[in-house]
Amino acid sequence: MLSGKVVLTADHTLMSDYRHNEFLGFGACAPPNFIPNWLYRWLFFPPIKAENGKPAAAPYGLRKIEAQLLSEGFNVVTVSPQHLRKYLDEARVLGIHVMDPFGLGPASSTFASILKKEPFLAQYFRALMENPDMQKAKKQGMKIIVGGPGSWQLQYRLNFVKHYGIDCVIMGEAENVIGKIVRSAMRNEELPKFYEVPVADAPAVDEIPDIVNPSVNGLIEIGRGCCRGCQFCSVTLRPLRWYPYEKIAREMKLNIEKGRAECMCLHAEDVMLYGSKNTIPNEDKLLRLHEMVAKQSNSIAWSHCSLAAVAAKPKLFAQISEIVRQKQAWWGAEIGIETGSAELAKKVMPAKAHPFKAEDWPEVVKTGMGLMHDYRLIPAATIIVGAPEETEDDVIRTIELIEDLKDCRSLIVPLYFVPMGRLKDEDWFKHAELTGAHRELLVKCAEHDFRWVNDLIESTFAGKLYSNVLRSFYKFFARLARYKIRQAGIPLEA
Ligand code: SF4
Known part of the structure; x- marks a missing residue:
């Protein structure tokens, strides 16, 4: 096993089972509205249960990355965002899964333009990045890597990437490249700020690991x-x-x-x-x-x-x-x-x-x-x-x-x-x-x-x-x- 821990997480809007109804997940695309935020969250994206900080279930894409890193010998743990503090001291690399981090996706950008407010999913992503424990770990040398279907949006927010010290953004299917990038991060090597996985590097079916959680x-x-x-x-x-x-x-x-x-x-x-x-x-x-x-x-x-x-x-x-x-x-x-x-x-x-x-x-x-x-x-x-x-x-x-x-x-x-x-x-x-x-x-x-x-x-x-x-x-x-x-x-x- 490689030394140093890889911690994986996602913001609150993604660490939810949406009351077992994916339709309700659309609710995170809306901005704060006429009911209190806590009630809205309870209705549309309540937090998923966690044991010792580890969520009972996590977004599928994050589970794939977890499985890939485990198969390559990394010491990996997936953690709910509210429990990050406990794990960040040991983390050499923090991997963050994003779906629509700035609300630029079609549904959230439409709601945001109509209601003229920032959607919940963008607010929760920023809140995750503002976590003081993450910033402390960053100062101690932890690397931050962002991936997932919404990672393209970070190209439109270069100041944000710089401000929060995001080291690498991976766009595309990452199974064949994530190990190499995490290994480089652990060796303190320079990482590409943005890495678009070439279509030729998209994994074949037998290169895609089964999820393990x-x-x-x-x-x-x-x-x-x-x-x-x-x-x-x-x-x-x-x-x-x-x-x-x-x-x-x-x-x-x-x-x-x-x-x-x-x-x-x-x-x-x-x-x-x-x-x-x-x-x-x-x-x-x-x-x-x-x-x-x-x-x-x-x-x-x-x-x-x-x-x-x-x-x-x-x-x-x-x-x-x-x-x-x-x-x-x-x-x-x-x-x-x-x-x-x-x-x-x-x-x-x-x-x-x-x-x-x-x-x-x-x-x-x-x-x-x-x-x-x-x-x-x-x-x-x-x-x-x-x-x-x-x-x-x-x-x-x-x-x-x-x-x-x-x-x-x-x-x-x-x-x-x-x-x-x-x-x-x-x-x-x-x-x-x-x-x-x-x-x-x-x-x-x-x-x-x-x-x-x-x-x-x-x-x-x-x-x-x-x-x-x-x-x-x-x-x-x-x-x-x-x-x-x-x-x-x-x-x-x-
Ligand atoms: S290309 Fe396929 S996945 Fe994309 S919008 Fe058309 S039908 Fe849907």
């Missing part, structure tokens, strides 16, 4: 990458890899054995394409995967799926729903609608509708959303506002599509365009650029969400006595939010 909400990857090539997305730049059943089963077993069997959240950019080499779902593999998970877990969730894959195989989707609903009444996933305009779809996401044609995108959305409604997958769907080349007519088509989806049980979240992927050199969309049509689109999304929110709360907190209490809190919060929006002069339907 539980992940938040039983999240386990079933694959990485995406073949659809949307221009605004950075995931698509990486190779597509699917994990074999055995690897998935091992991580599932680990979570179950360590007491996290409440839920297994299958993570991929499109769970419906598990094991597929193109955009047509592979029936055998998908059914086998779900049967395997259903046998062992108390409930199943998906991280993401595509409307096109659901619409392409309605019968298969119905079969999967049947397997999932042996365990639960519904399940959730994030999906991307992005636009209701076939013209814009052709320009910025020509393969999103595949195997259907891009010009059929609005119909694909309606079919996919209708199937999700019928078979009780509840989607949290995103819409991009202000994509490059978007015209007024594109926005009007999106408004019409949302009206057409009004009977589909879902949340629809509008997100201001953030330059990423092949569009990373484009300009950010700014609140001041909102047109009348954009405002109408935002109102339509809010009306849609308020129409469904009580149904979603009922579905989420059905059953137990404790759930009844929570349900009342969330319903009260939703009513208050609606009241405040109308009070601000925004014309929501009665």
Whole structure:
């Protein structure tokens, strides 16, 4: 074992199990609002239990890094942020996992521009960095390395990086490089301030270690990458890899054995394409995967799926729903609608509708959303506002599509365009650029969400006595939010 300890952590908004509902995690993207901060945190991102400072579960990406470093012989411990003090004296390296550290991600930047305040996740990240024990350890020579899906944001905050003495920021899949960088840090060698992992260094499936401690909400990857090539997305730049059943089963077993069997959240950019080499779902593999998970877990969730894959195989989707609903009444996933305009779809996401044609995108959305409604997958769907080349007519088509989806049980979240992927050199969309049509689109999304929110709360907190209490809190919060929006002069339907 290498001498010196590596301590891994993340801020409070990431060290939560969101009451076993990933949807609630969206709450950390909002800024402080009309209820006290402590109550908001209790509702949306309560702290995860920790024993001796070690969290019962941690973000999956952090667990992967922990596993990789352990496999290379490092002395590693993952610690909850409120317990850092106890571990920092011995730490030679502190690794910090970030998701959206400055609130520049699409959801948080949209909420922040509308409410004109810094989102919770940015506030908690700064609070973590301001921890006096961390600054003390830094003065004694500890190195700070930041990584995770949101690490790109530090490029836009160079003063922050300097001020808090961040030694190295890793962007991309780090399994093949983290050991080398941590080793250099321990030898006090100069580290690259920013290190973007080249696509060629993305690990192959057999180079990705299994996690060795539980992940938040039983999240386990079933694959990485995406073949659809949307221009605004950075995931698509990486190779597509699917994990074999055995690897998935091992991580599932680990979570179950360590007491996290409440839920297994299958993570991929499109769970419906598990094991597929193109955009047509592979029936055998998908059914086998779900049967395997259903046998062992108390409930199943998906991280993401595509409307096109659901619409392409309605019968298969119905079969999967049947397997999932042996365990639960519904399940959730994030999906991307992005636009209701076939013209814009052709320009910025020509393969999103595949195997259907891009010009059929609005119909694909309606079919996919209708199937999700019928078979009780509840989607949290995103819409991009202000994509490059978007015209007024594109926005009007999106408004019409949302009206057409009004009977589909879902949340629809509008997100201001953030330059990423092949569009990373484009300009950010700014609140001041909102047109009348954009405002109408935002109102339509809010009306849609308020129409469904009580149904979603009922579905989420059905059953137990404790759930009844929570349900009342969330319903009260939703009513208050609606009241405040109308009070601000925004014309929501009665
Ligand atoms: S389908 Fe989703 S993950 Fe795939 S490229 Fe498009 S936005 Fe990215």
